[in-house]
Amino acid sequence: MVTAEPLVLIVDDETPIRRFLRLSLVGEGYRVVEAATAAEALERIVAQRPDVVILDLGLPDRDGLDLTREVREWSGVPIVVLSAREKENDKVAALEAGADDYLTKPFGIGELIARLRVALRHAALAEVPAGEAVFTTGDLKVDLVRRLVFVGEREVRLTPIEYRLLAVLVKHAGKVLTHRQLLHEVWGPEYGDENHYVRVYVAQLRRKLEVDSARPRYLRTEPGVGYRLTVG
Amino acid sequence: MVTAEPLVLIVDDETPIRRFLRLSLVGEGYRVVEAATAAEALERIVAQRPDVVILDLGLPDRDGLDLTREVREWSGVPIVVLSAREKENDKVAALEAGADDYLTKPFGIGELIARLRVALRHAALAEVPAGEAVFTTGDLKVDLVRRLVFVGEREVRLTPIEYRLLAVLVKHAGKVLTHRQLLHEVWGPEYGDENHYVRVYVAQLRRKLEVDSARPRYLRTEPGVGYRLTVG
DNA sequence: GGATGCCTTGACACTTCCTTGATGCCGAGC
């Protein structure tokens, strides 16, 4: 959930219900993908990595609880179950299977959205410790969570563009990134081939990060291609 | 949750209900403490640090939602709300106030226990012990429970907005918060991009908290991004 | 109804950053 709006996967075999949910959620600012079957739901979860799943238990091809258990083997994505069954045992079974919430139909859309928000809140909390995202190579240390950069013990202050450029390089550390890729990731696709920007900022980064900027250790030039951030 | 069995705080003014819940929960292996009023509940939460709270909304001395909001200022302990009110608005309001779940009476004890387990699961994942209630960095001390702020020995008086702004920064201490995030957390999402508010109040906080507000030690500016509260 | 404290808003000085062009370096190819 690094990016803008949370992505919700709606799993329900009835088109009108999916439609209704989609409209309501999009109106609240969420992004939405849909699945009509358990098989499709699995695909979508793997491929799109939604931030939360709304799961109707009455699927045609497979038991919803089963699906929940399988997903739980490899993913912690919050699952909010919808069901017509309101017996206590059904609720308990779903929650034990790994669901995070259970609403019985008919439910109010306001309540569903409020409970989705709770689920997202939980997911966001769980994410922080997992994302101990500190990249290290040599004396260079980049803490992507706190947005801090160190060379040895010294903290280095970077401007927004310098930091974004470094962050892109860190995310693809070891790989060569073309001037074009860097330009588009940092400045935006509308900048075309104005590679001069990249050069200027790589030079600035080197001045701030490298011991000897004439002999770069971290920010290596790949002549005719682009740049690479050394790993290890 | 360092020790063996999770500790549950039951907040309800009716003795028979507390008794019933206690017996059920002890039977499931939980440890239990009780509170009959909101004031008592606050004490218990501070003193005993329960792993989860069961909160009946109909308390004699104070509105339960209010209590929830106050607790949420300094603690992430899961709160499962019980209530006779089953209108959608009541549920939404409770969940927005910071509750993690909402059950309408009458409820099955099995469902309650299943939902408690879910709440504990989430708390365990979050791992962050909800942060200490007293945050300290350098000479700055922020007591989130008593809403008190000290610089060295001197108590600093803050206005409501100043305090909320500082509290948000404390909750994410060490991380950069964008102007937008701060604006939306403190003033509300409807304020869009009116970052001027944030600037004015950061300046005021600095005047009250920093020794040399031209050279801020605690409230650091991250140009082009936002602000960060220094840790350590 | 006067005093007080707080929030909002605007004006303005100040700082930092981005863009841009000029210039120099280096190696490859002729």
Place this chain on the structure above:
DNA sequence: GCTCGGCATCAAGGAAGTGTCAAGGCATCC
């Protein structure tokens, strides 16, 4: 040895972002 293209560096100016002050409005409390 010369030219040329890709790369590195520098610095100036304008643009954008930031810090500060203070007045006016509103509510609250004596």
